[in-house]
Amino acid sequence: MTAPTTRPLSPHLTIWKWGPHMLxxxxxxxxxxxxxxxxxxxxxxxxxxIANGAEAYEKFVTVANHTLGIAxxxxxxxxxxxxxxxxxxxxxxxxxAGFELRVNRFWSVMTIVAAVAATVLTFAILTGFLPALxxxxxx
Amino acid sequence: MSVGKSATPLGKVRGLGSAQHGGGxxxxxxxxxxxxxxxxxxxxxxxxxxxxxxRATVVEWLRAPAGAVPMALFILAAFKHGFDGMKVxxxxxxxxxxxxxxxxxxxKMAAVAGAALSLFALAKIAFGAA
Numbered sequence: 001m002t003a004p005t006t007r008p009l010s011p012h013l014t015i016w017k018w019g020p021h022m023l024x025x026x027x028x029x030x031x032x033x034x035x036x037x038x039x040x041x042x043x044x045x046x047x048x049x050i051a052n053g054a055e056a057y058e059k060f061v062t063v064a065n066h067t068l069g070i071a072x073x074x075x076x077x078x079x080x081x082x083x084x085x086x087x088x089x090x091x092x093x094x095x096x097a098g099f100e101l102r103v104n105r106f107w108s109v110m111t112i113v114a115a116v117a118a119t120v121l122t123f124a125i126l127t128g129f130l131p132a133l134x135x136x137x138x139x
Numbered sequence: 140m141s142v143g144k145s146a147t148p149l150g151k152v153r154g155l156g157s158a159q160h161g162g163g164x165x166x167x168x169x170x171x172x173x174x175x176x177x178x179x180x181x182x183x184x185x186x187x188x189x190x191x192x193x194r195a196t197v198v199e200w201l202r203a204p205a206g207a208v209p210m211a212l213f214i215l216a217a218f219k220h221g222f223d224g225m226k227v228x229x230x231x232x233x234x235x236x237x238x239x240x241x242x243x244x245x246x247k248m249a250a251v252a253g254a255a256l257s258l259f260a261l262a263k264i265a266f267g268a269a
Contacts, residue, residue, distance in 0.1 A: 036221035047260035
């Protein structure tokens with residue numbers, strides 16, 4: 001195969017009016033790449049830190065609790081939920097469902113809404129805020 | 140139907156039908172997606188249900204079969220799905236045949252190495268060496 005270096009490209013990104021489906025499509029790729037590169041690296045480091053003893057684990061916890069570390073963890077959690085809901089949408093579309101313009105638009109928007117809501121809920125539970133609220137410890 | 144030596148590539152395959160296994164790769168990608176829906180939810184809910192995320196608690200969780208076995212499956216499925224996804228990603232942006240093959244090789248090596256490293260760490264924890 002020869003590289004088609006001299007052939008012109010259609011200005012596909014600049015001439016289309018942006019819609020939620022385009023945003024969700026690109027977010028699916030971006031979040032998937034972030035989860036694969038940063039998420040899996042973090043998972044590997046975390047498991048190695050547990051395996052390598054208290055000192056290694058302490059180092060991981062220090063980085064994770066740093067402002068930047070928290071930002072990455074919140075970002076990856078959102079990326080997970082966005083990819084998760086967008087992926088579920090794709091599995092339905094793989095069955096041939098949801099291609100009607102209004103339905104497609106509605107579920108595109110819903111993946112974004114659900115991902116933000118699920119991220120907030122995840123950290124509400126992880127930080128103990130929601131359990132405390134439900135048990136009446138916080139008024 | 141006889142196909143002469145001078146036939147074009149299209150002429151050679153026309154009328155032969157599909158190879159009957161073109162959908163296998165596509166189905167396999169979906170299979171690992173569905174598996175990861177289940178396993179990623181398991182991992183997230185497990186982390187949320189643990190009383191704390193200090194080392195002793197996490198080690199105790201991963202020493203039990205109920206923690207170690209799904210975690211091993213999660214590692215395998217996550218690296219496989221990540222590899223599948225990155226492959227689709229580079230397929231769209233790397234057009235030169237040689238570069239594409241090299242990128243696929245590097246991606247596969249990285250995925251296998253990452254999965255092996257994670258599984259080794261998990262085994263060390265699960266079998267009580269951590």
